[in-house]
Amino acid sequence: MSASLRDVRRALVAGGLMLAVLAAVVGSPAPSTRVASSGSEDARRLAPVVPANLGALQLAAWIREGSRELRVLDLRGDSAYEARHIPSAEPIQLSQLDTLASSVDATLVLYSDDDVRDIQAWANLAARGHRRAYVLSGGMSSWMEEVMEPMLHGDSADYVAALSRYFGGAPRAARAREERVSRPDTKEAEERAPATTDAFGEPARRGC
């Protein structure tokens, strides 16, 4: 090995060791507060509040992977939560976010049935230093459509189907959709059909 190559190697080893020692001193790879606070105070005050959105499939993948420090927060209220919620989600009210005991490095995913409430909650968390706070795009309905009853098509069909079944979902083949498209008059026929309740307001029986 030539002397110059040996010098390069020594420099690389020294550089690597130095970065490793600094990493041990820093401790966490989470973005530093210095980077997070770059830019003037005015610019940050004037910046629009744009919450970080997260897709339902990505959230499902994180839950399945058992991602560390992931918390899913349901802001819809207790009755909606008890009726149906995303696995591992915790019911929480907007006012409780101020006292939420959670590391700023934790990944927080919010969802509700109100866009304004989503933004308020996300802005609250962002202002308190949570850089990994996300709003579930589309809320509970997107979870139902994309994870619990996904329409399978394309290269990702197998992946989505496996993910859906992991949560007890019922993935649907794209063929069912095509059949519905090929028979557009079905809905119209239903609309033209007579009322489906009997004289007492009970559901009328069909086929009897």
Add this chain to the structure above:
Amino acid sequence: MIAPFPLSLPSGSVGTLGVAFAVGIGFGWCLERAGLGSARKLMGQFHLTDLAVFKVMFSAIVTAMLGLFWLSWLGALDLGRVYVPETFIGPQLAGGLVFGAGMALAGLCPGTSCVAAATGRIDGLAVVGGFFTGVLATGLLVPKLGSLYAGGARGSLTLDALLGMRPGVMTLVVVACAMAGFVVAEWIEHQTAAPRVETES
């Protein structure tokens, strides 16, 4: 915003495939330049005469680890979006044994066999054909191996979480292990290469 890698692109998009192609070409070029397209080079690993594979792979691990740590710290990369493969103890143990046996027999692993094939080596082409056959056979057998295929699932494990250490401290430990490993590897190479030099002289 994720930079410099567009990890947020949807899977299978042209951008993602383009990035994968560029990374693959770069990876192959590095393997070829390190001489790892040669089965003789890889067999030196098992004969303890040439531990270049160990050094190259461990260097790549340490470089990637330091790069991910500092890019995340600088806010250029969101580690939360980096996929961590799930751990399945049973199938991964079985796969590791099959992989190790195949590598010892062929003198090439999947990456280096592609490099060898791309440079026109017949043994590289044979190994590429072999592992595609293996992939096909495994795919056909998966329905019959359901319990083994999903056995010992432990989710996405990382060393720092498993050992309860801070990621930065874990980084230093792995780098220290790599440095110690390089020193030991060179000592072993020196020990095994010495008699050969005497024979040649």
